[in-house]
Amino acid sequence: MADTEVAVEEAQTQVGLRPMPAESLTVLALASLQAGDAETARKGLEAASQRGWREPISQLASAQSALEQGAYPVASQRIVALLSTGNLREPALGMLAELITIPRGREIMAARIAGPGRWQVSTITQAQKFVDPNDWAATLALASRKGATLPCAPLQLLQTRTEREGEAESAEVLTFVVERSC
Known part of the structure; x- marks a missing residue:
């Protein structure tokens, strides 16, 4: 029996466990992909992304697929x-950069930023390496207008860096965000 067949069989055994862990579905998807069964791989990743938001591979695949489909x-x-x-922070920030270039995507992400969570604190400054400064400033301003309570220190750091890098338009928008949030 080939290694890929063994991998698929073992992954199917894991998927049979209850409760079905997202990680097992991801293993099944990866094994199926290696065995040339793209349909099972797709279904496995979809199911994994719905079962466990902490399972990074399925979340990344689901995010990319949704972005490509306009979802x-x-x-x-x-x-x-x-x-x-x-997890997979750099690819996630790359997709964030792509998402906020689309007006509807920016609107949706601004609403997410305005919602509860701690992820915003580190994302505010880390996104600068991946995201167009004007897109990011506009997204943060939109989130602020939607009632976001954004942390002052990261916002001020981002505003200062943006200004220092000669991004005057973005820095001006970020000054507005800092004034509203701090």
């Missing part, structure tokens, strides 16, 4: 799940 609420939810856990 921006789902994409933002999965991106936030990744940012909340700190």
Whole structure:
């Protein structure tokens, strides 16, 4: 029996456990993909992303798929799940950058930023490395207008860095956000 067949069989055994852990579904998806069964892999990742928001591989795959399909609420939810856990942070920030270039995506992400959570604190400054400064400033301003309570220190640091890097327009928008939040 080939290694890929053994991997699929073992993953199917894991999926049969109750309660079914998201990690087992991800293992099944990866084994199926290696065995050339893309349909089972897709279904496994979809199920894993719905069962466990802490399972990073399925969240990343789900976010990318949702982004490609224009399902921006789902994409933002999965991106936030990744940012909340700190898993696969760079790809998550890359998808955040892509999402907020789309007006509807920006609107949805601003609403998520305005919601509860601790992920925003580290994301505010870390996103600067991945996200266009104007897009990020506009998203934070929109979140602020939606009632976001954003942490002062990261906002001030972002505003100072943006100004120092010569992004005058973004720095001006961030000054507005700092004034509203601090």
